Amino acid sequence: MNKVLMQGNKIIxxxxxxxxxxxxxxxxxxxxxxxxxxxxxxxxxxxxxVFIQSESEIAAIHMVAGASAAGARSMTSSSSPGISxxxxxxxxxxxxxxxxxxxxxxxxxxxxxxxxxAQGDYFQATRGGGHGDYRxxxxxxxxxxxxxxxxxxxxxxADEYRTPxxxxxxxxxxxxxxxxxxxxxxxRVYPESFAMTGAGTGKSKxxxxxxxxxxxxxxxxxxxxxxxxxxxxxxxxHELYKTDDAELILVAYGxxxxxxxxxxxxxxxxxxxxxxxxxxSLWPFPTNELRDLAKRTENFLVFEMSTGQMVEDVRLALxxxxxxxxxxxxxxxxxxxxxxxxxxxxQYDRKEGIIDPVT
Amino acid sequence: xxxxxxxxxxxxxxxxxxxxxxxxxxxxxxxxxxxxDELDIRGITIGVPPAGCAVLAYNYFDVDxxxxxxxxxxxxxxxxxxxxxxxxxxxxxxxxxxxxxxxxESFHAANRGENITVIFMNNGxxxxxxGQMAPTSILGQKTTTSPTGRQNILDGYPIKVCEVFxxxxxxxxxxxxxxxSPASILKTRKAIRKAFQYxxxxxxxxxxxxxxxxPTNWKMTPIDSCRWIDEVMSKQFPLGVIKDVxxxxxxxxxxxxxxxxx
Numbered sequence: 121m122n123k124v125l126m127q128g129n130k131i132i133x134x135x136x137x138x139x140x141x142x143x144x145x146x147x148x149x150x151x152x153x154x155x156x157x158x159x160x161x162x163x164x165x166x167x168x169x170v171f172i173q174s175e176s177e178i179a180a181i182h183m184v185a186g187a188s189a190a191g192a193r194s195m196t197s198s199s200s201p202g203i204s205x206x207x208x209x210x211x212x213x214x215x216x217x218x219x220x221x222x223x224x225x226x227x228x229x230x231x232x233x234x235x236x237x238a239q240g241d242y243f244q245a246t247r248g249g250g251h252g253d254y255r256x257x258x259x260x261x262x263x264x265x266x267x268x269x270x271x272x273x274x275x276x277x278a279d280e281y282r283t284p285x286x287x288x289x290x291x292x293x294x295x296x297x298x299x300x301x302x303x304x305x306x307x308r309v310y311p312e313s314f315a316m317t318g319a320g321t322g323k324s325k326x327x328x329x330x331x332x333x334x335x336x337x338x339x340x341x342x343x344x345x346x347x348x349x350x351x352x353x354x355x356x357x358h359e360l361y362k363t364d365d366a367e368l369i370l371v372a373y374g375x376x377x378x379x380x381x382x383x384x385x386x387x388x389x390x391x392x393x394x395x396x397x398x399x400x401s402l403w404p405f406p407t408n409e410l411r412d413l414a415k416r417t418e419n420f421l422v423f424e425m426s427t428g429q430m431v432e433d434v435r436l437a438l439x440x441x442x443x444x445x446x447x448x449x450x451x452x453x454x455x456x457x458x459x460x461x462x463x464x465x466x467q468y469d470r471k472e473g474i475i476d477p478v479t
Numbered sequence: 480x481x482x483x484x485x486x487x488x489x490x491x492x493x494x495x496x497x498x499x500x501x502x503x504x505x506x507x508x509x510x511x512x513x514x515x516d517e518l519d520i521r522g523i524t525i526g527v528p529p530a531g532c533a534v535l536a537y538n539y540f541d542v543d544x545x546x547x548x549x550x551x552x553x554x555x556x557x558x559x560x561x562x563x564x565x566x567x568x569x570x571x572x573x574x575x576x577x578x579x580x581x582x583x584e585s586f587h588a589a590n591r592g593e594n595i596t597v598i599f600m601n602n603g604x605x606x607x608x609x610g611q612m613a614p615t616s617i618l619g620q621k622t623t624t625s626p627t628g629r630q631n632i633l634d635g636y637p638i639k640v641c642e643v644f645x646x647x648x649x650x651x652x653x654x655x656x657x658x659x660s661p662a663s664i665l666k667t668r669k670a671i672r673k674a675f676q677y678x679x680x681x682x683x684x685x686x687x688x689x690x691x692x693x694p695t696n697w698k699m700t701p702i703d704s705c706r707w708i709d710e711v712m713s714k715q716f717p718l719g720v721i722k723d724v725x726x727x728x729x730x731x732x733x734x735x736x737x738x739x740x741x
Contacts, residue, residue: 178551179557179583182547182548182551182584184558185555190563216545316543317525319522324544329546330534330546
């Protein structure tokens with residue numbers, strides 16, 4: 121496969137089509153419009169491929185649920201306010217154990233906010249997002265290549281665990297162009313018996329999330345919980361960048377991690393041994409992998425394009441074993457690597473460690 | 480030799496209805512099941528029950544069924560039908576489900592001309608939640624949230640769903656029926672059959688509205704409820720075929736419209 125130069129939103133569309141996505145429904149919202157536009161043009165060329173511009177975000181996610189129930193690999197995408205609207209359907213997908221891929225190209229919030237890159241939806245994504253006791257697998261790509269790879273993986277994970285999977289990126293990831301190589305997708309593993317296609321001559325099937333008996337509903341909750349525990353054990357992903365000799369570890373994901381890598385280059389030139397821990401799966405969070413690093417250093421600094429959301433998962437992982445600093449730029453501000461390097465210089469002293477830790 | 484003259488349709492399970500005495504849902508369920516049997520489509524039919532009294536419809540229909548969130552039936556049916564165009568897909572919705580919280584999903588599925596069938600149960604109240612005002616409650620109707628009667632200046636007007644939807648070029652067949660007498664039940668059965676047949680023939684969106692008694696929340700006897708439909712409700716919501724697009728027009732539309740004249 122040749123290397124091609126493509127825009128992030130379009131990369132997701134192409135990766136989805138290559139992964140066998142046959143159904144896309146979505147509603148226009150910036151900064152992800154190139155994705156539905158790509159699907160309108162290209163998914164309809166695929167045999168059996170369906171693109172629908174839905175009347176609302178809510179309709180889109182429920183169309184996806186219907187298509188998923190009917191057995192098709194299905195996807196929708198949006199940006200922050202639109203993802204809030206989809207939560208009813210995401211909760212329902214989780215309850216009914218239907219696979220689907222949901223893309224959130226985050227923008228500044230809360231409310232309508234703006235259309236600039238932000239990371240303020242971390243809580244919403246990693247804590248389920250809608251009502252009820254459930255989780256969604258959340259993957260946070262930081263490059264064009266990962267947009268492609270993780271989109272394909274998202275479909276596999278959704279099928280394997282029969283659960284919604286979210287790609288959590290931001291406006292910058294969606295808008296930027298980078299070279300990408302599309303990997304060969306894995307053949308789909310999804311028993312036909314899961315799909316609702318009509319009873320034929322056999323027994324009819326029911327897909328539902330309504331369970332009126334509390335004990336039965338409790339058991340359904342525990343069943344989902346056991347599934348999430350398996351996912352938490354098996355599906356964490358992370359990247360270690362220059363951590364071998366690091367005396368200070370930055371923790372950042374997505375666009376934040378790209379900025380952190382730039383800052384680390386400058387800090388190392390200045391003689392500071394700084395590395396990066398980059399969670400790729402945001403739920404499940406790579407808790408144990410991060411905790412392992414606390415055996416080597418006790419200084420961590422979390423950087424997010426928010427007022428501090430993932431930092432809570434970092435604190436939970438490190439359990440008071442380290443000094444944790446934080447730097448955040450919410451509201452659609454994308455700081456430069458130089459700014460972050462300066463922040464590190466201010467917050468970290470080689471003798472004192474993190475000067476003003478959040479814990 | 481004994482001849483069986485009455486039995487349970489193949490497309491119904493043996494479960495006893497949980498519906499109140501005099502409720503129209505059980506009659507509508509049976510009519511749909513009879514039509515599914517008659518058209519021999521049990522094996523290719525997928526039903527989408529709503530939130531509301533009929534949320535447990537899958538306990539009664541012996542066809543594949545997937546629950547929709549409140550009002551989202553037509554969106555879900557759209558997803559299913561587009562992936563499986565040769566299946567017969569129907570959505571079963573109440574008045575709150577279709578005309579309030581799901582008006583957008585219903586209206587736009589109709590406007591796209593989705594080749595699905597919607598069975599719309601209009602009893603003018605939110606039944607399952609205890610008799611609150613519905614978008615189809617008539618002016619003056621007393622409900623738990625319009626205790627002195629629905630007033631246009633405070634609560635707006637009852638929505639005539641069939642008439643509104645008939646303006647959309649995507650709709651092929653729309654009829655309003657009721658189930659308050661043996662004659663009206665037979666008429667409703669015919670309408671449901673026609674709606675499913677239109678779908679099988681690929682003619683576009685079909686909608687059957689059924690004025691349905693709700694004695695519990697209307698606080699009437701079942702007999703008075705049936706009478707109320709004749710004397711009051713059907714005056715607000717006239718019965719009959721509201722729209723029936725000829726086959727040649729549907730066939731022409733399938734080729735793709737460049738313009739339309741309504």
